[in-house]
Amino acid sequence: MVQKAGDWPWSAYRFYAFGEPNELITPHITYLALGPQEEKRQEEYRNFVNDVLPGEDRRDLLMSEGPFIGSEEFGQSLGLGGGL
Secondary structure: OOOOHHHOOOOOHHHHHHOOOOOOOOOOHHHHOOOOOHHHHHHHHHHHHHHHOOOOOOOOHHHHOOOOOOOHHHHHHOOOOOOO
16 A cells, blocks of 8 residues: 555544644544653654554464455455455
8 A cells, every 4th residue: 555654645644743734633632642742742653653563564464365255256356366
């Protein structure tokens, strides 16, 4: 999809991580609890995202590339083979 969270056009990442204005977003209470000043909250949010979304691919291949549950047509629509 995208290389970085901020690259997704509909992500709230730029709002939370850098304070980019967005009239559609109301700061979440959990975000507000990250620190007393806006700059500190933004830093803590960036650290949180970087810890949760490391650069290395840590997917469980059994779950992400294993068989799916669905019809043959569904699998073909995804560009995959048969399902379970």
